[in-house]
Amino acid sequence: MTKKTWFAPTREEILECLRAAGVPMTPAELAERLAVPPDHVESLNKRLFAMERDGQLLPNRKGVLLLASKLDLIAGKVQGHRDGFGFLIPDAGGPDVFLSPRQMQKAMHGDRVLVKQIGYDSRGRPEGRIVEVTERANRRLVGRFLNERGVNIVVPEDQRIKHDIVIPPGDTHHAQHGQVVSVEIVDPPANGAPPIGRVVEVLGEIEDPGMEIEIAVRKFDVPHEFGAAALEQAAALPGVVRPADLKGRVDLRDVPLVTIDGEDARDFDDAVYCEPIEVSPGGESVGDVGADARDEAQAPRKAAEPGFRLLVAIADVSHYVRPGEPLDADAVERSTSVYFPRRVIPMLPEKLSNGLCSLNPQVDRLVLVCDMVIDASGRIRAYQFYEAVMHSAARLTYDEVWAMLSGGPNLAVSPHKLALAPQLRRLHELYRVLAGARERRGAMEIETVETKIVCDPAGRIERIVPRSRNDAHRLIEECMLAANVCTADFMKRSRHPGLFRIHEGPTVEKLQTLREFLRTVGLSLGGGESPSPRDYATLASQMRPRPDHLLLQTMLLRSMQQAVYSPENVGHFGLAYDAYSHFTSPIRRYPDLMTHRVIKALLRGERHRPLPLDGREEDEARAGRKPRARAAQAGRGSAKSASAPAERATADQQEAIERWHQWGMHCSANERRADEASRDVEAWLKCMYVRERVGEQYAGRITGVAPFGVFVTLDELYVEGMVHVSELGGEYFQYSESGHELRGERTGRRFRLTDPIDVQVSRVDLEARRIEFRLVQRTDFRSLERDRQRGEREGARAARDTASRVEASRRPREATADDLPVLPLPPELAAPARKKGKKASGAGVAAGTGKAGGKGGSKTAGKTAGKGGGNTAAKRTARSASSHSAGKRSGASAAAEPARAAAKRRRRSPGA
DSSP: OOOOOOOOOOHHHHHHHHHHHOSOBOHHHHHHHTTOOGGGHHHHHHHHHHHHHTTSEEEOTTSOEEEHHHHTEEEEEEEEOTTSOEEEEETTOSOOEEEOHHHHTSOOTTOEEEEEEEEEOTTSOEEEEEEEEEEOOOSEEEEEEEEETTEEEEEESSTTOOOOEEEOGGGSTTOOTTOEEEEEEEEOOBTTBOOEEEEEEEEEOTTSTTHHHHHHHHHTTOOOSOOHHHHHHHHHSOSSOOGGGGTTOEEETTSOOEEEEOTTOOOOOEEEEEEEEEEOSOOOOSTTOSSOHHHHHHSOOOSOEEEEEEEEEEEOGGGTOOTTSHHHHHHHHHOBOEEETTEEEOSSOHIIIIIISSOOBTSEEEEEEEEEEEETTSOEEEEEEEEEEEEBSEEEEHHHHHHHHHTSOOTTOOHHHHTTHHHHHHHHHHHHHHHHHHHHHTOOOOOOOOEEEEEOTTSOEEEEEEOOOOHHHHHHHHHHHHHHHHHHHHHHHTTOOOOEEEBOOOOHHHHHHHHHHHHHTTOOOOSTTSOOHHHHHHHHHHHTTSTTHHHHHHHHHHTSOOOEEESSOOOBTTTTBSSOBOOSOTTTBHHHHHHHHHHHHHHTTOOOOOOOOTTTHHHHTTSTTOHHHHHHHHHHTOTTOOOOOGGGSOHHHHHHHHHHHHHHHHHHHHHHHHHHHHHHHHHHHHHHHHHTTTTOEEEEEEEEEETTEEEEEETTTOOEEEEEGGGSOSSOEEEETTTTEEEETTTOOEEETTOEEEEEEEEEETTTTEEEEEEOOOOOHHHHHHHHHHHHHHHHHHHHHHHHHHHHHHSOOOOOGGGSOOOOOOGGGSOOOOOTTOOOOOSSBOTTTOSBOTTOTTSBOTTOOOTTOSOOGGGOOOOOOOOSSTTHHHHHHHHHGGGHHHHHHHHOOOOO
């Protein structure tokens, strides 16, 4: 007798069940109403958990599930702003909800909350009220320890958190005024009372070398210490490849595979080898790599044609790091290595990342190989994966390879390395073939200026230099792309779920903004409402001859969405691939390690099922804007989506797909976390570097325009700062979002994206990671002539206005109410005298506040205050610590009370 297959209820069926019931229900009641078999209740619970995570269901404190839509509550994550307000990023998508500074007193940046929309703010944005904080995100914070009028507080380094943490006298950990500390939150903010905490670690003084990294890893919650169990497991691993490890592996130790990396690289994931071969005509290609298949099919075929065999050997990390073991647990928590100037926080302990797994020269190493056959047009005709052992012939740098390829100075290249030149020339020939295929398929080729920070032994920046790219970099890049395409194709053909690297096309809003900007610079993007990668590539090539092409290409990148990991394969827009995955960096990226496990399972004829995240996805996977939600939404409307409809999948398949989704969100969020930490350290170092150059003048270019000013990148120093609108001139400036410009109302003077500009370094705010410039006016004959002509025009206009008024005064007019005498008011009705210093409200921007007053908020003033920028630590004072709980709160309250007014004044920073 055939056993009947049971399918788990879909999300819509669960929602419909709750709608029909009309009352909240427990998971057990739902299971009974939906007739879920007892042995499948766990699958239902996992689906309910996913629906809670996505904001479709809301559990109350009794565990009863409610429909979020019926409560008119919005679930999401709080994103704070340095000026005290914040936004709710809804789990279910849709517009962000504005949260006023008063509402932000209830929650901190990163908290998960329920919000009720109460209307719209002055800018037309939805505005909300926090109903409940469902999850606190900040268990620990890093900041400056201060003693203000006898009250100990910690001012968070993260400027998106505007709460000062009150530290009771016995919980200071002997910290001194001004030191950087790590603090544990004991009581979160509630009912207007500040949070209470205790110092758990004193990091040192703010000027100590390397302090910027210590702050960043704690500020962004980057794991930076391996657990004792992981270190113990790593220590127990052998130092070399053992004979038992070679069982079932292909021996490639006689193949001269080489690694090609940067000068300062320490972990070597990949090695390459290329040889010429004859390729049979016809056949199917992989991943549409190369020329259009229809053109190839119509072309006459030879009996045989020259081609290439490319081996990409990748470190077999999965041989040593097994799911569920301590090493794996720490790698999961990190998900990626984090790279700072002078320091790397690796995903794996050094014994593996720089030793046993690294493809160091002249030692045996275990690898997973992608062996490809590529024809002369750049199409991958065949590929295979297998486990192998290799012996790297050499560790080469990009500069060494380029010197040998270009015939330039050999940089003291050893004779042993020079003997590898023929193979490198074959690799270069293959690169040219693959680059031609890349161009024909319409992939974008966007070159941006990457910089390298050179530090002295004390950790301070000596100089910032651009990283030069040559064909050696591009050669390795194309080899890795080919292997990644084969990986995605292998998973897709095998119908095995896994993590694809997806990159969706531009949104409608971003596309419209881009087109409007392009019109202002004389360019256009083809493709109508749905431009293809080829349309983008064509536009990028049109930009290349222009002197401002680097900035214009950056605008192209900003118009596209962020690449993420997802089991929903919707392709990679930027690379013009139907399917793409990450395979080539398992030492530093956890998704690559997971992909290796899938490949090895398929080679054994098995299926790989990742372990559950055990709730670790709650913070990381929900950071940002729900990458899974975006991917799923696009995938449902795309014929390229590889996922089967949920109604036709078994419960186990549904659970597996859901698990892969969680892993994709987890890895994507941790990737963003690493990027944010790296950018924060780089911004700190650049501020320290420019702080020594206050008062100096530099040439730059406008790289961003906002209502409150323009952002300028210096040509010589490669740092970005802001010229506040108050520095642009004594007039109002209209902001054009589509035109990316500020235009003066009186003079018509424009400050547009890509414009060259001369500036002077005026101020550096280390806490806010902000550099401020002031405009340096260029004085030349043309500008003087323009000023003279403008003066003549304004003088003539003034003369006409005067003549008109004189003429009007000569004409008789009828009496009006204005001609009546003004009688004094009785004393009891007279308005009280205005206090000294009181500003009158009105249109425009009030000088000294930087905030719009009255109905003039649409215009940006040129005379706003705003030079004060961010707050300094010395000005921070304690907030009221009103009695929220017994003991610590009541003790701190009385001491903090005198500083309440000062704290409120300090919070009034210029709006952005």
